[in-house]
Amino acid sequence: MKTQTAERVVLAYSGGLDTSVCIRWLSERGWKVVAFCCDVGQGEDFGPVKKRAIACGAEKVIVQDLRAPFAREYILPALKAGAIYEGKYLLATALSRPLIAKALAETASREKATAVAHGCTGKGNDQVRLEVSLRILNPRLKILAPVREWEMKSRQEEVEYAEARKMPIPPKKDSLYSLDQNLWGIAIESGPLEDPWVEPPAEAYRWTKDPAKAKAKAQIVSIDFERGIPTAINGRSLPLVELIRRLNRTGAEHGVGRTDLIEDRLVGIKSRELYEAPGATILHAAHRELEQLTLDREMLSFKESVAPRYARMIYDGLWFTPLKTALDAFVESSQARVTGTVKIKLFRGNCFAVARRSPYSRYAKAWATYGGEDAFDQKAAAGFIALWGLPYIKK
Numbered sequence: 001m002k003t004q005t006a007e008r009v010v011l012a013y014s015g016g017l018d019t020s021v022c023i024r025w026l027s028e029r030g031w032k033v034v035a036f037c038c039d040v041g042q043g044e045d046f047g048p049v050k051k052r053a054i055a056c057g058a059e060k061v062i063v064q065d066l067r068a069p070f071a072r073e074y075i076l077p078a079l080k081a082g083a084i085y086e087g088k089y090l091l092a093t094a095l096s097r098p099l100i101a102k103a104l105a106e107t108a109s110r111e112k113a114t115a116v117a118h119g120c121t122g123k124g125n126d127q128v129r130l131e132v133s134l135r136i137l138n139p140r141l142k143i144l145a146p147v148r149e150w151e152m153k154s155r156q157e158e159v160e161y162a163e164a165r166k167m168p169i170p171p172k173k174d175s176l177y178s179l180d181q182n183l184w185g186i187a188i189e190s191g192p193l194e195d196p197w198v199e200p201p202a203e204a205y206r207w208t209k210d211p212a213k214a215k216a217k218a219q220i221v222s223i224d225f226e227r228g229i230p231t232a233i234n235g236r237s238l239p240l241v242e243l244i245r246r247l248n249r250t251g252a253e254h255g256v257g258r259t260d261l262i263e264d265r266l267v268g269i270k271s272r273e274l275y276e277a278p279g280a281t282i283l284h285a286a287h288r289e290l291e292q293l294t295l296d297r298e299m300l301s302f303k304e305s306v307a308p309r310y311a312r313m314i315y316d317g318l319w320f321t322p323l324k325t326a327l328d329a330f331v332e333s334s335q336a337r338v339t340g341t342v343k344i345k346l347f348r349g350n351c352f353a354v355a356r357r358s359p360y361s362r363y364a365k366a367w368a369t370y371g372g373e374d375a376f377d378q379k380a381a382a383g384f385i386a387l388w389g390l391p392y393i394k395k
C-alpha cells in the first residue's frame, strides 16, 4: 500500500469517525487525499464536514450535490421496476452506491488520482457495491479500503488514534445505532437491534411518528404519474426531489413506511435492519396501483416476476451490468400506459390506494358492471368454460 511518489486518492468522505481516520491513515502512507462528499439527500450540514476533512489532513474537499441525478437515474428506475428486496426493503442505501461509485470514478479522473478509497467494513454489502461498480467503470483505478485493513477493532481505538494525532474528533453520534440515510430512506442497525427477539425501542426510529401516536384523522394524497414517473402531488407539479421530500414528510406524520427486516447480506450474513421510507412506500403503493389499472394481466404478472430479480441486482451491486440494462429496457417499455392519478389514504402506519384513474385504463365498466348497461356476452362464457376445462376432463 505504501507509495514512493505522492499519488492522489479520492476518498468517499462522510464526515464520520471512520472516514476521518481514513484521511489520516492514508496520508501517513504517502497518499495525497481528496475528500469527496456526495449529497444524496442525507440532510448533512457540509460546512463542518469540509472543515474536518482539512483538519484531518485532506489536501482538498469536494462536495457534490447529486440529489437530482440520484432521483432521476437511480430511484426512478427502481420505482418503475417495483424493486423491493426480500419483500420489505426499498433499497435506499443500495441505490445510492452505484451513483457514489460513478461520482468517485469521475472525480478521480478529474483530479488526476490513481486510486479511490472508501470507509466500508469487510462485513457489509456496500464494499461490494462500490468496488464492483468501480471496477466496471474504470478497471485501472486502485481501490483502497482502509477500514478493512487496519487493525483498529473498535470506536474507542479509532478515538485513541485520532487523539494521539490531535485530530478533530467528530461529535459522537447521538445513538447506539448505525445509520445511513438519503432521499429514499433511512437504514438503522446494531445496538439493541442485534437481538432479533428484541422489539425496536421507540427511539430507534428517526423519521416517522409511532403509528400508535399518529393523528387519528386519515389524510388523502393524490399522486399523478406520467409513463411511470410521479409528477405531481394533489395536482401540483413538483420536481422529483421535492416531490419525494414532501411525501417523506407527509408519510412520516402518519407513521407510514416502517419495516423491521432480518435480511440476507451478499456476504452470507443474516442481519437485522430497520428501515423508514415513507415517501418511497407511498410511491410504490401508488405506482403499483396505477399499473394494476393500466396493464394487461400478462404484462402485470411478467413484470411481477422481474421485480424481485431486479431488486436483488440492486442489492447485490450489479447495477452497471448487461442484464440490468436489458431489464431496464423491458421496464421502460412496460411504462408506456402508466399515466394517471392515484389517491392514497394515510392512516396510522397504513398507506393504501382508495381511488385511481387513467386515460389508458383497462377497466371497462360496461364489462364489469352488475347494473343494467352490461356489454359483456354472458352466453359466450359457456363455450369458454368448456374449452378451458377440457385438458382435465376424462373422456
Ligand code: ARG
Pocket: 091, 093, 094, 125, 126, 178, 179, 180, 187, 188, 189, 273
Ligand atoms: N442493510 C442495508 C443495505 O445493505 C443498509 C446498509 C447500511 N446500514 C446502516 N445502518 N448503516 O443496503
